[in-house]
Amino acid sequence: MPDYPFLKGHGTENDFVLLPDHDGSVHGDLSPDEMAQRVRALCDRRAGIGGDGVLRVVREDGGWFMDYRNSDGSVSEMCGNGIRVFARHLVDEGLVDGSAPIPVGTRDGLKTLTVDGDLITADMGTPRVLGETTVAVPGHAWVARHVDMGNPHAVAFVDSLDDAGHLLDPPEHDPATYPEGVNVEFVVRRGDRHVAMRVHERGSGETRSCGTGACAAMVAAAVADGLGPGSAYRVDVPGGTLTVTWTEDDRVLLTGPAVIVARGTTSL
Numbered sequence: 001m002p003d004y005p006f007l008k009g010h011g012t013e014n015d016f017v018l019l020p021d022h023d024g025s026v027h028g029d030l031s032p033d034e035m036a037q038r039v040r041a042l043c044d045r046r047a048g049i050g051g052d053g054v055l056r057v058v059r060e061d062g063g064w065f066m067d068y069r070n071s072d073g074s075v076s077e078m079c080g081n082g083i084r085v086f087a088r089h090l091v092d093e094g095l096v097d098g099s100a101p102i103p104v105g106t107r108d109g110l111k112t113l114t115v116d117g118d119l120i121t122a123d124m125g126t127p128r129v130l131g132e133t134t135v136a137v138p139g140h141a142w143v144a145r146h147v148d149m150g151n152p153h154a155v156a157f158v159d160s161l162d163d164a165g166h167l168l169d170p171p172e173h174d175p176a177t178y179p180e181g182v183n184v185e186f187v188v189r190r191g192d193r194h195v196a197m198r199v200h201e202r203g204s205g206e207t208r209s210c211g212t213g214a215c216a217a218m219v220a221a222a223v224a225d226g227l228g229p230g231s232a233y234r235v236d237v238p239g240g241t242l243t244v245t246w247t248e249d250d251r252v253l254l255t256g257p258a259v260i261v262a263r264g265t266t267s268l
């Protein structure tokens with residue numbers, strides 16, 4: 001297998017392997033099974049590079065497209081931290097003008113990013129606040145809020161983040177509500193418009209941060225607080241702090257750091 005280029009980056013310690021594949025000639029001809037196998041090998045934290053997911057950097061219709069994969073090789077519609085790392089890569093490499101809004105295509109449609117020094121903001125679009133559902137881990141069960149951020153989330157407000165336990169297995173959830181699986185956020189209050197969370201990500205397990213999850217947690221908290229569009233929350237995650245703003249015109253903006261930490265080649 002010939003070597004091919006990769007980069008490694010993270011946003012609040014949600015970490016990704018980036019695969020530049022502008023014209024699709026490096027990975028684009030792999031079958032779905034072969035691609036999933038490559039993603040698992042790259043994300044392996046002992047035998048590979050290590051990551052919560054893979055961002056394939058593709059040029060499409062004259063723009064950029066983020067082909068996101070979870071560490072188990074499954075595909076997701078959207079990744080809020082990943083797209084901010086993706087934008088950092090484009091700016092670092094001079095592939096886009098970082099002083100202007102950066103459009104990036106995803107399976108959840110076109111997103112726009114803006115860079116302000118160390119911070120990158122992703123316009124995540126309009127959230128869908130859906131009904132209540134149930135999630136459970138051994139010894140605990142909660143009524144959770146179903147929030148769709150392009151990908152599916154269940155947000156449970158808990159007394160203590162420790163109540164979520166070791167999170168080695170996916171939390172139990174309603175398969176009728178989430179036929180494709182779900183990302184589950186466990187959220188506590190830290191103060192006025194300030195929450196903290198842990199997350200179990202579909203396809204990746206417990207991670208140190210989840211951008212779409214932080215947005216879902218913020219939206220659920222704002223709704224529970226009798227707020228809505230026109231509010232902003234600080235969301236602490238194990239890997240750092242994100243700011244989530246729900247704008248008056250019903251869009252959710254995700255702001256936080258995004259860095260590239262390594263570049264190299266691999267044959268994995």
Ligand SMILES: N[C@@H](CCC[C@H](N)C(=O)O)C(=O)O
Pocket residue numbers: 014053070075076077078079080081082151152183201202203204209210211212213
């Ligand atoms: N870490 C991501 C979310 C990645 C996708 C998720 N695991 C899913 O399957 O929907 C984020 O920062 O949003």
